[in-house]
Amino acid sequence: MYNIEDFSQFRRQSQKGILVIYINILYKVLKAFWFLLFLFIQKFSKIPEGKLVYIYIGVAALLMFFLIRAFLIFKNFQFKIAHNHFILKKGILKKTNTSIPFDRVQNINFKQNIIQQIIDVHEVNIETAGSSKAEISIKALSYKEASALKQAITVLDNNSSATSSIETVEKPLLKVGFFALIKVSLTENHLQSLLLLLAVLVGFFQQINDLLDRLGKQDILDNYITKNTSSLENNVLLIVGFLILLSVTAVLSSLVRVMLRHFNLTVFVKNSALEIYQGLITKKSVILKKDKVQHITISHNPIKKKLGISFITFKQAISGKVKKKKDKIIKIVGCKLIQVSAIKDLLFPDENFDDLAQNFSDSYFRTRLYFRCFLVLIIINIGLYLGFGNSSIFWINSLLIPIFMGAIELSFKKRYYFFNTDVLIVGSGTIETHKTYLPFFKVQNVELKQTLFQAQKNVADIVFQTASGKIKIPCIHIEKAKQIYNYTLFKIETSQKLWM
Amino acid sequence: MTDSFQNIPVTSFPDITKIEFKSIHKRYLKVLLINVFLVFLVVFPVLFFVDKKGLFELSRNSIWVYLALFLVFIAVLSIKTIGFKKRKYAIREKDVSYKNGVFFRSLTTVPFNRIQHIEIDQGPISRFFGLASLSVFTAGDSSDDLKISGLLKEDAQQIKEFISNKIDV
Numbered sequence: 001m002y003n004i005e006d007f008s009q010f011r012r013q014s015q016k017g018i019l020v021i022y023i024n025i026l027y028k029v030l031k032a033f034w035f036l037l038f039l040f041i042q043k044f045s046k047i048p049e050g051k052l053v054y055i056y057i058g059v060a061a062l063l064m065f066f067l068i069r070a071f072l073i074f075k076n077f078q079f080k081i082a083h084n085h086f087i088l089k090k091g092i093l094k095k096t097n098t099s100i101p102f103d104r105v106q107n108i109n110f111k112q113n114i115i116q117q118i119i120d121v122h123e124v125n126i127e128t129a130g131s132s133k134a135e136i137s138i139k140a141l142s143y144k145e146a147s148a149l150k151q152a153i154t155v156l157d158n159n160s161s162a163t164s165s166i167e168t169v170e171k172p173l174l175k176v177g178f179f180a181l182i183k184v185s186l187t188e189n190h191l192q193s194l195l196l197l198l199a200v201l202v203g204f205f206q207q208i209n210d211l212l213d214r215l216g217k218q219d220i221l222d223n224y225i226t227k228n229t230s231s232l233e234n235n236v237l238l239i240v241g242f243l244i245l246l247s248v249t250a251v252l253s254s255l256v257r258v259m260l261r262h263f264n265l266t267v268f269v270k271n272s273a274l275e276i277y278q279g280l281i282t283k284k285s286v287i288l289k290k291d292k293v294q295h296i297t298i299s300h301n302p303i304k305k306k307l308g309i310s311f312i313t314f315k316q317a318i319s320g321k322v323k324k325k326k327d328k329i330i331k332i333v334g335c336k337l338i339q340v341s342a343i344k345d346l347l348f349p350d351e352n353f354d355d356l357a358q359n360f361s362d363s364y365f366r367t368r369l370y371f372r373c374f375l376v377l378i379i380i381n382i383g384l385y386l387g388f389g390n391s392s393i394f395w396i397n398s399l400l401i402p403i404f405m406g407a408i409e410l411s412f413k414k415r416y417y418f419f420n421t422d423v424l425i426v427g428s429g430t431i432e433t434h435k436t437y438l439p440f441f442k443v444q445n446v447e448l449k450q451t452l453f454q455a456q457k458n459v460a461d462i463v464f465q466t467a468s469g470k471i472k473i474p475c476i477h478i479e480k481a482k483q484i485y486n487y488t489l490f491k492i493e494t495s496q497k498l499w500m
Numbered sequence: 501m502t503d504s505f506q507n508i509p510v511t512s513f514p515d516i517t518k519i520e521f522k523s524i525h526k527r528y529l530k531v532l533l534i535n536v537f538l539v540f541l542v543v544f545p546v547l548f549f550v551d552k553k554g555l556f557e558l559s560r561n562s563i564w565v566y567l568a569l570f571l572v573f574i575a576v577l578s579i580k581t582i583g584f585k586k587r588k589y590a591i592r593e594k595d596v597s598y599k600n601g602v603f604f605r606s607l608t609t610v611p612f613n614r615i616q617h618i619e620i621d622q623g624p625i626s627r628f629f630g631l632a633s634l635s636v637f638t639a640g641d642s643s644d645d646l647k648i649s650g651l652l653k654e655d656a657q658q659i660k661e662f663i664s665n666k667i668d669v
Binding site: 317443444445446447448449450451452455465467482483485486487489490492493495499500 | 513514515516517594595602603604605606607608609610611612613614638639645646
């Protein structure tokens with residue numbers, strides 16, 4: 001039908017795309033109205049025969065309507081490549097015409113959810129740093145078409161490196177196998193996983209509560225909960241059991257989370273870009289262009305350090321008011337030291353960070369942390385006292401204060417910064433250790449902040465605003481801060497390189 | 501490459517502290533004060549209404565609540581007046597800077613070659629005094645990176661022109 005390599009004429013996606021779009025619409029509708037379906041099933045027996053026919057016809061008409069809609073979306077979705085621009089026409093009634101110059105393209109990602117895996121098509125997402133309207137998602141392309149499109153966009157963008165891109169089967173820079181991934185997931189921050197799980201459960205619980213409320217069966221759940229909590233209070237064994245259950249759930253949820261996201265994680269280096277493949281149910285492939293990365297953070301925690309693995313977070317430019325910030329943060333896990341330094345070499349070639357002395361924050365930073373913790377402690381105490389109305393609850397401080405103090409000392413010790421001519425490195429973390437690499441010329445603007453108390457101590461905070469968030473060095477001596485401030489401005493203003 | 505930084509005398513970089521900062525226009529103080537008045541012009545009647553209706557049972561202590569609000573009013577007025585003198589801006593060959601704050605001092609600099617777009621806007625009160633504010637935006641999620649309020653309309657226009665020319669080059 002179409003020549004696979006030819007994108008100069010307007011063309012549609014693979015015809016299987018209708019199915020993908022159709023299922024996508026159905027999924028969205030179901031997600032929004034699933035309780036209606038539930039109600040319907042509940043009341044199914046009470047509906048008289050005669051009316052049932054109308055309902056069937058109504059549902060069939062709706063399904064038909066969605067199918068036609070999916071077909072029209074497919075029919076009107078056309079794209080081509082011309083003059084180094086990707087051009088897209090879409091819309092059934094409201095027609096939109098989008099054109100994206102190649103050098104604005106940040107990422108070309110492949111994605112496959114279960115349906116796309118079954119019918120063997122790939123979803124291609126073209127990400128830009130511009131407005132979120134310019135994000136393009138082509139739902140269904142065959143693998144050949146998808147990679148041809150990717151090739152067309154990336155090669156034309158990088159003419160210089162195109163010559164060196166002789167297709168060879170390269171050895172992956174990083175491949176994390178099943179067992180390595182288990183090792184990674186067991187050493188995750190389980191508390192965080194648990195909180196994430198709880199957040200999901202709370203949302204789910206509320207939905208069920210809503211539903212039962214509608215059915216007038218609120219009492220059932222309430223009774224169930226009160227019965228269980230009252231027995232909880234009486235039984236220490238149950239509490240211990242509950243705690244064990246909680247920790248097992250936490251570990252399991254991190255296991256599942258890591259497996260789902262990072263299964264079969266493979267990283268290639270191609271044309272000064274990183275290609276990352278990962279995912280179990282939804283397979284994702286991301287191309288990370290070297291120039292588009294704003295800053296990276298290399299992190300590990302004590303256990304991971306023992307095992308010699310760390311994870312790297314890549315931050316790219318985010319546009320105006322994007323809700324889905326998460327998509328722009330790319331994380332790869334289970335990196336060994338060699339791989340970390342390989343990635344560092346790729347992103348910051350010819351840089352040497354080894355013999356640079358670390359500079360630490362002024363001790364005022366510790367004072368400030370103590371002061372803030374003190375305020376938090378007071379709030380916790382008041383809250384607990386009001387909640388329990390029992391003064392013996394203050395004993396909890398004997399547990400909280402050492403934890404807080406330990407955390408403060410750790411985060412003070414882990415706060416440091418140093419820099420060479422081009423790159424600033426900031427360390428942070430409490431239990432985890434993070435090390436952020438920020439090239440000076442990627443900074444968007446700088447801010448020097450000082451409270452009256454800081455002014456008395458001659459210290460100031462310095463905040464670097466980048467296209468992907470803020471990086472802060474707290475409480476350093478004002479003279480040093482000013483030097484860094486001036487130097488950063490000098491670096492930005494004399495830089496000829498594109499920050500994106 | 502690494503060592504070269506140590507060899508560069510830092511004093512040779514343009515120093516942000518050595519430049520002359522300009523104050524914003526005096527009339528802007530009036531705009532600030534009028535804004536504060538307007539807010540309290542709304543808050544006082546609301547408090548009066550609550551008091552008369554006895555909504556929160558504060559009739560016994562009502563005199564103290566009025567007094568507290570009045571003190572807050574005076575405090576805000578004086579902070580705005582003191583803070584007004586601290587609002588300063590500077591425009592150099594390659595960047596624009598703004599500093600403000602009494603308790604929380606801050607100094608921000610945006611280099612021209614990182615600016616995405618510039619905006620001039622005028623509130624109704626500012627328009628009456630012939631003033632405007634200039635906002636400068638860079639990439640990223642920060643809503644507005646640098647905003648200089650209380651410039652004369654013509655000055656704001658001129659600065660915008662100047663920066664726009666610099667960006668296009």
